[in-house]
Amino acid sequence: MELFRKEDKMSSLIGANYNLLPVINRFGIRLGFKEKSINEVCTENKIHTDFFLAIVNTYTDESYFPEAELLSFSPLLIIEYLKNTHRYYIEYVLPKIERLLNKVIESCTEDCSSLKMINSFYQKYKAELLIHLKLEDEKVFPYIINLYKEKTLNSDGSSIEVLENEHTNVEVKLSDLKNLIIRHLSPNYEDNTMNEFLTALFQFENDLNDHARIEDHILIVQVMEFEKELGK
Known part of the structure; x- marks a missing residue:
């Protein structure tokens, strides 16, 4: 499965994997994204975008586990x-x-x-x-x-x-x-x-x-x- 990027729309993340709904809730993010990108939504909610992406991509793809990035x-x-x-x-x-x-x-x-x-x-x-x-x-x-x-x-x-x-x-x-x-x-x-x-x-x-x-x-x-x- 293709990994999510900062530039992707937050709405497309849910469309691609609805199981991420409770995951994004743990970051305090709620629905109503309009056309905003993942980076825009994270910035508005004072969330570390790279950390958010590492987590949602880990939950999306079982073979994906960026240890080096997460350790940083x-x-x-x-x-x-x-x-x-x-x-x-x-x-x-x-x-x-x-x-x-x-x-x-x-x-x-x-x-x-x-x-x-x-x-x-x-x-x-x-x-x-x-x-x-x-x-x-x-x-x-x-x-x-x-x-x-x-x-x-x-x-x-x-x-x-x-x-x-x-x-x-x-x-x-x-x-x-x-x-x-x-x-x-x-x-x-x-x-x-x-x-x-x-x-x-x-x-x-x-x-x-x-x-x-x-x-x-x-x-x-x-x-x-x-x-x-x-x-x-």
């Missing part, structure tokens, strides 16, 4: 985007998935044991994901912000590596949930409702994987290198 951006810029993404997951995606799952369960008329198992698995996954996001919002991100603000290592020996070791692999468990549904679910549900629920899981999995790539391969790498510099 301020970690504080990346954190702001990641925090907005967390808010989107907590306030919109997870409630939406749960509503859809409840609709699927309500559509079951007999022997709903497998759906109850799916619901139990999802509730455990959601609880673990919320812990994961809370850890980042309340410990990892503040640690990074303070590190770059004070430009000194913490005296208590804490580091990004120590904090990251507290992470759980939420991406793998979401894939497990999706595969459990596809392979082992009893066919006691309304098809369209199930399709809507499963589609939401697929979309969330894709978004979460891109989110994790930005965190693990960009932000954490940047911070580890900065810690090394401060430790010299």
Whole structure:
């Protein structure tokens, strides 16, 4: 897929990939672009255009991941985007998935044991994901912000590596949930409702994987290198 450029119209970005709608919302951009270019809209909204393009192109093309370019951006810029993404997951995606799952369960008329198992698995996954996001919002991100603000290592020996070791692999468990549904679910549900629920899981999995790539391969790498510099 051809990558978006500064000169492209912002409206053409949505026309080419409507899945970018929630991504641009995380930057505080709302609809009503008229004929403005991506660069014009970003400038009006005080958004770093090159960073915006790197993110939307990463979400558009799975084979595109400009590590060198992303590593050149301020970690504080990346954190702001990641925090907005967390808010989107907590306030919109997870409630939406749960509503859809409840609709699927309500559509079951007999022997709903497998759906109850799916619901139990999802509730455990959601609880673990919320812990994961809370850890980042309340410990990892503040640690990074303070590190770059004070430009000194913490005296208590804490580091990004120590904090990251507290992470759980939420991406793998979401894939497990999706595969459990596809392979082992009893066919006691309304098809369209199930399709809507499963589609939401697929979309969330894709978004979460891109989110994790930005965190693990960009932000954490940047911070580890900065810690090394401060430790010299």
